[in-house]
Structure formats: structure tokens, C-alpha cells
Amino acid sequence: MSAEVTAADVRAAAARLGLAGRPVCLHSSLSSFGRVRGGADAVVDGLLAGGGTLLVPAQSPVFAAPPPAGHVPLPDNAEDDGSIPWTRPAAGYDPADDAIGPEMGAIARAVLARPGRARGRNALSSFAAVGPLADRLVAGQSAHDVFAPLRELAARDGAVLLAGVxxxxxxxLHAAEEDAGLPPLTRWARVAGAPDPVPTRHGSCSRGFERLAPALAHVELTTAAGASRWRAYPAARTLAAAADVFRRDPGAAACGRPDCRRCAVRAAGG
Structure with missing residues (x-):
């Protein structure tokens, strides 16, 4: 039987990767760790140890809405990919709320439940953060500027950590696409206090991102915490390296599915 993972184990793994005290954006699967004493909160505690700040994606597709009446489909926006709902959601997005898509996982939900956490203002693809730099990391996020927290992370010598994903x-990598001239998709969301659906930037297809692994191998660091395989990337260097790939080949991360409208747009340079 595998050993139980503790907050101290998480802290030690972060230290091995040089992440202690730095802002870190975490993408994670709690189940990848095996048994964790204290659950998702123990992972959060371990990554915050030493004064760091933890940033997590906190997408909330429940607020997705159809475009306003009279909308004409935008070119190169893959609006026929089935992601636009027919009906308006019952409520609007408010950064003070804790609504989050179930696919975001237990650790992201634990961050949202923390006292004093901060959350960005993109109704579909917000980021949430806790720690000394939390407010600064998410302050620039808006419906239009969805990846502002990641650029702030890069500017502050932050890193991105994949834990079991x-x-x-x-x-x-979506931010890198944008830096390379491949804009995010536009979708619409209901926002608290706004009478009409708000146009909101949202990432394109990510199913083919593993194809960029060779181009990022020179900046990748690895370790493990319990059964969870960790891959860490310095945000600024990774952003620059991936953007160079997308400038040379807009379809470098195409998922390969013939029915993927988002990748068809990307491959055409849209």
C-alpha cells in the first residue's frame, strides 16, 4: 500500500523544483496523489508554505449564454462547434461567488473556499488565487483579457505546475497562441448586473497541446509527490518558447480530430 501524502511532502516536492516562495499556477488532479492526509487543503497548504502564492484556473461554464439577438457569426470563431447554449443561465457571474465547473477539480475548489482568495473577472475562464500576490495576479483579468493572470505570473518569475495532468x-499555451497572433475565441456569458450577454474571450482547443512537449523539454523540471507526477515550467520562458512554435506553425497543436472546428480555424491561422 502506498504511503499517505502530507502537506510536508507537497512542500518538499515544490522545493525540489525551486517553487518555494514563488507564485505558481497549478493544474492538478487530486486523485493522482493517491491518499492525501487532509485532502485538497493539504496540497494547497504545502504549495503556500514559505510565502508563495497559488493561482488556479476556475472555469465556470454554467454562465455561458447565447449571443444577443441579431448577432452575426464572427469569422474564424468556430461558433458551429456546439459550445454555444440556446438558453440563458439562471444567474450571472460574480467573482465573489464560488461557482466552478466540476472538471476543475477539488484543489481549485479548495482555493475558492479559502478566506481572502481573489478571483478574476472573466465569467467563463476566471482564475482564482490565494497568497500574498493573489490580488495582483488576477487584477488585470477581464472578459476581454482572459490570460492576464498568466502574463502577470510570468512577469513575477512565476511557474506553472502540472500535478498528475x-x-x-x-x-x-493558450496565452502563447494569443502572443503569436492567434486570438482566443469569443463566447458570451451572463454577468451579474449586466442586462445582456457579455462577449467573453475563451481558449480554443487544447487536446493537442501534448504535441508541444519536445519544444518545451529544455525548460521542464520533473519530480513526484506520492503517486502524482509533477512537471514544472517557468512561465516566462515557456510562454516565449511556445509562442515561437505557434508563429512558425499555427496548427502545431492541432488535436487531429477531423470534426474539430476550433483546430480547423487554428490550422488556417485564424
């Missing part, structure tokens, strides 16, 4: 979870 693959590069298909690495949202930073």
Missing part, C-alpha cells in the same frame, strides 16, 4: 491542461 498533461499539457492539455496547460492554459499558458
Amino acid at each position: 498533461g499539457l492539455d491542461a496547460l492554459t499558458l
